[in-house]
Amino acid sequence: MKLQFTVSPDFAPESLAAWHIFNTYLQRQTGLGSHFETYESYQDLHAAIDNGEVDLIFANAYDSASLVRDKGYAPLASPEGQADEVVIAVAEGSPVLGVEELAPGITIASTADPDVQTIGMIMLEPANLDKSNTRINVRGSYPLVAKSLMRNEAAAGFFLAEAYERFSEVIKQQLRPLVRSYIQVINHCFLLSPNAIAHKDQLLDLLAAMHTQANGERVLQDLGYKAWHIPPQEEVEFTLDLMSTLVEE
Secondary structure, three states: OEEEEEEOOOOOHHHHHHHHHHHHHHHHHHOOEEEEOOOOOHHHHHHHHHOOOOOEEEEOHHHHHHHHHHHOOEEEEEEOOOOOOEEEEEEOOOOOOOHHHOOOOOEEEEOOOHHHHHHHHHHOHHHOOOOOOOEEEEOOOHHHHHHHHHOOOOOEEEEEHHHHHOOOHHHHOOEEEEEEOOOOOOOOEEEEOHHHHHHHHHHHHHHHHHHHOHHHHHHHHHHOOOOEEOOOHHHHHHHHHHHHHHHHO
16 A cells, blocks of 8 residues: 655645655655655645545644544654644734734734634634634745735734744844743644554554654654654543634634
């Protein structure tokens, strides 16, 4: 069987080279054929999943919840000690000093990442803002979200904290963070489709030991991670319940 592998569209294009290297490592260590495919939008990704074209995916928590509970995907591993957090920022020249000062009717720049949008909207509750009195301007990447703020096309922007922290100092100097989430239990996760479940133990062994191998450690560093965490079932259920609660709010 040839595994069809992909990652969530929320990863910046410049990080995809490291995922190609990860895919090569996966092939060499397991002997499995693996094809790395990328999707530019969540619509394209979800269509591929519905067509049975995704066997292994590194998905955000929002998609993970539906894939596990609705599609029968099995969770494998998540980044150790690294959670998905959100930063709400404004342009450096903005008069807004806190979330509470953001007014109804504003435009918010964001990627299409449903995790980031969900958490970001919750963080706007102190300003009595929600989807009914704000407008989301969806941009294709976090640098484009930043550009929207710099050009005064949006009053505030939602950023995956990891992406914000990787910005150059030149970009950071033109932005000002208002607030950062500290949920600490939401993260991306490797998921395996029911069609590929026969390879679950092999992939779990690979991921669990990856940081102990010289080549594996280098691949992890390129991805920005230290090691993979294999979550127990109760941890998986807690995260799924939390995401379901957040989405319903």
